[in-house]
Amino acid sequence: MTGTTDRPPRVRRTAEDRRRQLIGIGLEMLTTMAFHQVTVDEVARRAGISRSLLFHYFPTKRDYYAAVVRAAARRLLRATVPLEGAEPADRLRATVDAYVAFIRRRREAYVSVFRAPRQDEWILEIHEETQNALSHKVFEALGIDSPEETLVLAVRAWWAFAEHLCVDWTARRDGGDEELAAMLVDTLTDVVRRAAV
Amino acid sequence: MTGTTDRPPRVRRTAEDRRRQLIGIGLEMLTTMAFHQVTVDEVARRAGISRSLLFHYFPTKRDYYAAVVRAAARRLLRATVPLEGAEPADRLRATVDAYVAFIRRRREAYVSVFRAPRQDEWILEIHEETQNALSHKVFEALGIDSPEETLVLAVRAWWAFAEHLCVDWTARRDGGDEELAAMLVDTLTDVVRRAAV
DNA sequence: CCTCCCTATCGAGCAATGCTCAATAGCGGC
DNA sequence: GCCGCTATTGAGCATTGCTCGATAGGGAGG
8 A cells, every 4th residue: 555645636726715715614613613722733624735824824823813703794794784765763673683683593603703702802803893883883774973972882882782682592592583683672772762861 | 150040939838828829910910911811931930930830729721710710700799799678779779880880990800801802611601600690689689589581681681781881981981980870770770671571 | 956748849841833934836828 | 838926835943731750848746
């Protein structure tokens, strides 16, 4: 028998392609394990490349992580694009519905990326940015142009509420998402009212 | 000149003492940096001991981290002991006030321990436990013995709201904590009402 | 005050893992 | 069919979490 380890031959992709592949692998792995368990070695192995190449595309493991998380964030924001030209209440409800549906569908990934142990403040920042973007959607939906700081803080904090409730709710119940969404919209309305005073 | 590196002499403490010292160092370091930046080497250096000794007391770095976080959680829970035998509304307000005051005082530490990047699911669990304990205090204050699951989820999620709002608020404002506490109590009341339906 | 023993403490070294750098080889363009 | 750009690799370094056998401080008993 030959002593050759049957390694797949070197394949050459475009940079763009390779990036996408690597980020895809990261997204997939994060649904299974926490990021600090995701070793560069393993990602490279799954991609069928050497560790060095990963470092060629992402100078640091954190950069890689950040890219993966950013990809996840983009997915979320794309999923919650607000309805054009409907009633404020409907637009609010639509965004909240989309958010609930997103978490229902991608719960595992969402948790590992955003709520599970994160290793890097950078990830916090991306999460923060994302939640701020969601807050912006709320103000958009409500037709509020330049909200008071208190209101901004309150709505942002409400998203923390929403995130937590959605994650827990989808973990314990198989359905009732309409009820959940309704409760979210109601409490959001309450919060806005309280903070606007 | 002598070539002796001036290392302090070996001092022998009781196990209990050493544990406390190490945990204290951890709490202190966490106010300055994220945990993954806290290296075993550095902790040992500050304590004036060898790395090995740290591993003698905490079999794993995570065990050490967990001990530090647990200590921080105990502080928080001790700080928010509910008033005995007052009106429900007053007890609620007292707990919320204590929580706000705690974050105002120990903001840095709180953030690094609970909201900053955490490396370990164990830490999430401790945080979760702590927040659940806080939820329990709310039900105690309100005189609710066995709350519905929906209510439990809602109140727990409200604590996520409260945490976020407090951390952000204390970061941007120097005062107005009464206003903050009032808003928290109001929104909590709203949430309880909405979830009880 | 001396001795003994328990255990707190250390030093050296291993393994995993993030990261670097010079060298190699596939593929598009001429 | 050749050439050059760059995607790709392999070997190796440093840090860091962790192990293990050896050492020594200090309280208990004489």
